Amino acid sequence: MTLESHRPFIEDLYRELHASPELSNREHRSAARMAELLRGLGFEVHEQVGEATGVVGILRRGEGPTVLVRADMDALPVTEAEQVPYRSTVTDQLDGQTVGVMHACGHDTHMAGLQGALHVLVDQDDWSGTIVAVFQPAEEVMQGAAGMQDALRELLPGGIDVALGQHVMPGAAGEVQTAAGPIMAASDHFIVTVRGRGGHGSQPEKTIDPIVLAASMVLRLQTIVSREVAPAERAVLTIGTFHAGNKQNIIPDQARFEINIRTFEPAVRQRMIAAIERIVQGECQVAGAPPALIETGDIAPLTINDADAAARVGAAFDAEFGEAHVPSPQYLGSEDFSYLPAVWGAPYVFWMYGGFDPQLVAEARERGTFDQDVPSNHAPNFIPVLQPTLDTATRAMVAAVRAFLA
Ligand SMILES: [Zn+2]
Ligand SMILES: [Zn+2]
Incomplete structure (x- = not known):
């Protein structure tokens, strides 16, 4: 089966996750859903991994490297702008106040993209090795990855060969960005x-x-x-x-x-x-x-992509995306992703993909109004276009994993 056959599932999953966001360390429904889907794919599933709602799925398929793939699950205390029919109307309590809750950092696209990639990878029979899928809580408060470290060390005493993660950014949907060395502050x-x-x-x-x-x-x-x-x-x-x-x-x-x-x-x-x-x-x-x-x-630690691993992912993205694969700038945003490979001192690659109407982005860049016209992560209108954002997240993760699993 191909990406096309999974596309309706990936889009439905995304809309479902977008409409039911959960704040950091409270990702109970999202975690249960991720675990359920992993089980359906034949992964060995561990829930409540670490200090909160972490989910780890392990799929062993013969000899070969162990590749850890990660998506974060938490949303933000932001009231969503009214733009899409699947918008979030969820509220929650935070510091004694009622707040709107929204996937305003696009972690819903990370979850849907990773599940999509796992569905595609499970269908393919020309690779061997081990995939470790990590669905991580509490990225926004920089606690989730650190909170999973001890449990991961116990679950995977043999270590991993590489860790892969991605983030949606205010760029053109369809575009992916990679770089070696420091990528996030x-x-x-x-x-x-x-x-x-x-x-x-x-x-x-x-x-x-x-x-x-x-x-x-x-x-x-x-x-x-x-x-x-x-x-x-x-x-x-x-x-x-x-x-x-x-x-x-x-x-x-x-x-x-x-x-x-x-x-x-x-x-x-x-x-x-x-x-x-x-x-x-x-x-x-x-x-x-x-x-x-x-x-x-x-x-939050510095995110520093391993040079060799980044070159491998970059070559895979050249083949998969052609000119839509571009060099990444250094982002002043921060991530706790690197705490996961740090458990074993393993190399890692973290990359970005755009989530907004390519025409809007191109015009805004031309006018010099990119910062005003394209919403930034955490804004109430940070609502990526469904496609090709989800296809890109899925294809990027498949290509990156395949770069290591022969
Ligand atoms: Zn964020
Ligand atoms: Zn984020």
Whole structure:
């Protein structure tokens, strides 16, 4: 059987998953569905693998390499724009609030594409080896892959030969992008608590105002990328939250903000982390405040494609996609995918595929309005076109797996 014969199933599965998204670490229905489908294909299936809803399917077919393929399952607290009939109207509770839930990062295309690829691969009888299919929870909170590490080590003591993963991006549907070396940034998250001395808004002389102090830090921290990182390096520093006070005539006793940094070079990362520490504590000293508390939050590793494995996948994509296979830029987004092959120190390849109307993308690129006209991951209108997005995800995964399983 071919991709054509599985296409209706893949499209139906995608619409089903898109309409029933689940937040990180709560992917119960999605996980059960993935397990059920793996069982139907004859995989040995393990559920609740790791700390949450992880699913692992193993298909052993004779001698040959072991290839791990991964799709992530979680959705985001985003209310979906009204664009497609299969849109999500799901809501859930998060931090005491009711939130809309949407597959706004396209992980539904990853699941449908991987299931599609497994269906195609099972039909083919000209390969041998072992396929390990991993359906991973909680990518968005950078916990899922790390949470599966111990269980994977136990399940597969013999290790794997290569791990493969993919992500949908705001590019043209039908296009795939690969690169060797660093492809996605490392991400670090810091929570800074600035401690001042509270008091009456009319008597600042009796206080150490943590808002003025933290505001100064916020501005000074922006100089790390502009003044301390070489222009040729790629790095981002964003302060995504800032909270302090609750009344206009009270000077609060503390302020809190959160920093996210993205880097491609370990040396740049270390330099930025040291600069954050220096600036935050330096500003405290200038203000006569006690040292601030800097806590570490979510961490995502650098995603670095193995050169040999990436060359193999690249050659397979040249054959499968021709000119629609293009070199990948480095993305400042981050992934926890590499924690899976890290269990055995195995090489891996992670690649991107586009999900949007090729004509819209081409026109927007021409007009210079790509950033405005093509939705980014996590946006409420990040709704990939069904095709050729799903065909591309399926074909890419089949071609990549076949590059290793002779
Ligand atoms: Zn995401
Ligand atoms: Zn994602």
